[in-house]
Amino acid sequence: MNPNQDPTTDQGLTVKHICKQFGDVIALDDVTLNVASGEFFTLLGPSGCGKTTLLRIIAGLELADSGQVFSGGKDITRLPAIKRQVNTVFQSYALFPHLTIYENIAFGLRSRKFPDAEIKKRVNRRLEMLDLSPMAQRHPHQLSGGQKQRVALARALVNEPDVLLLDEPMSALDARLRAQVQEDLRRLQRKLGRTFILVTHDQSEALVCSDRLAVMRQGRVVQCGSPEEVYDNPTDSFVAKFLGAANLIPCTKAPGGVQTAFGFLALDKQPSWQEGTVAIRPEWIGIGDKEPERNGIRARVTEIIYRGTNFDLWLEPGPLRVRTSSYRRIDPGREVWLELASKELVILEDEAR
């Protein structure tokens, strides 16, 4: 068998050992990922982490310094963009301003000299699917941000790509619309069964949309897995902080657990380090008036922040952030018991000191 071919990824998209440098800046540092066919995969990371560069390398708009890209088992590393069965939804949408919505969507088919009847059939199907039919004859500048985004989506999808790449497609939308579009995008991907690769710095977007996601930082993939896996078991403090909120507690190893500034905490697993950090999500901390059996901390509420669906409490010692339901208002100054249950405490492997 061809050593470059991995039977598990024959149908999907694989990048292997991709490196890319811009001048002195290392954009990608030995990135290897598998995206299964039909999967909604998200590259999540702060700006400058290399996620967009990786997307552009997959699209063929950028050439990797080293490493390979496979699609459907074929090496496409050196194929130019116009020969790849990959289409992109650009961050700015990049709609052609002088063309109508219809012609924008038809662009890829016209490039490939499809017959008019076929173009009409396909474009109309996408127009209908994305609720754009009434806008077919308008120009991009007459559309709202959400509509433009749907046109960009239709323009890419009409080519029936093996892989659809989305480069922060929702960054130009307001928060309300974004939440809606995220769900729509998820449903659309399920319906089409196509491989989507989304680039975003918005953690909630990544959680809502993805089957699997890869958290990137400084050109490397830090953690890769399903949203639940990564959210529940972040491997390091960066992932813990980037994906949701987390309390990071410095501690030293002690028999059966760790010793922290506010006492002993029992753990289910032994950390590999002597001194390090454990993390706990604000919503996983129990709060009550009675002392819990294990891992209880007596704490005083210093600040309360109303967030609609919940309250965020800041407590001393710590400071610790605790999330409670919105019907449990606890005024600052009150003393409470916190429970940092051992099954909720995550040992961060990178934080050995």
Added chain:
Amino acid sequence: MKRADSILTWYGELTTRQQLLKRGSLLLTPGMLWLMLFLVLPSLVLVVVSVVTRGAYGQLEWTFTLENYKRLAGFTLFGWTPDYLMILWRSVVVAFFTTLVSVILSYPLCFFIAGRPERSRYMWLTLVIIPFWTNMVIRAYAWFLILSPELPFARLAAILGFIPDGAPLYPNAFAVYLGMVSMFLPFVTLPLYASVERLDWALVEAAQDLYASRVRTFTQAILPQTMPGLSVGIILTFVPAMGMFVVPDLLGGAKYMLVGNLIQQQFGASRDWPFGAAISMGLMVLTMIGLQIYRRKGKEIEVI
């Protein structure tokens, strides 16, 4: 109810309608006066002069005639000749090709400059502008030197049999085009560069992503974006190229006369102001027609 002196806000300023009108007309007056004095009035004088008769000594005789226009159209005492119309037509052709060649040369030049690091871009732009600062006549004479029989260009042309041995590469149509393009290149390059520099490359990448060929990428992603600069460049080149007389005079010789030379001749050596005025009117009409055609075509391109 609306009153003329009711207070309104004007970009954050509290004022009245009347005051705004007063201020507006005050600001407009100098420009309007300038245009009246140096554009509208002389044009009207030209119209009048073009329909009067030339006296025996070149003086203007105030009798109305359309003789000058008939002469321009080629009707002489000895029958019809297309001489003057040929000169007009040749001017249109020369202006057209000068513009076309300038545009074709400008595109790669602009992309080259836009691709330089920011600091050297201004050096390159300055190099484009420098000839601009030199007097037109001096530049035309510079071509004499470059095209002289001693230099390789003329030698090569002689070896290839285009010109007799030992002859310079002027005066001829080639020298005129050379001079015209070098004269007008900055007029296209500078406005086009302004558009190229601001080009949204995401559109080019989108075209590539959507399987567009090179030609299609240019016509669909680059041309529409650079249209504003290109339009300015085309108009700035075509209009003055139509009336250019220094370059064809020096590099084209008597055989390659353009309408600019013809007009100059009428107002100068021939002392035939009425005919000169009539030719000027003809040139103006042709220019207007050219601009109209361009506007129509331009709109079509934008719509495609």
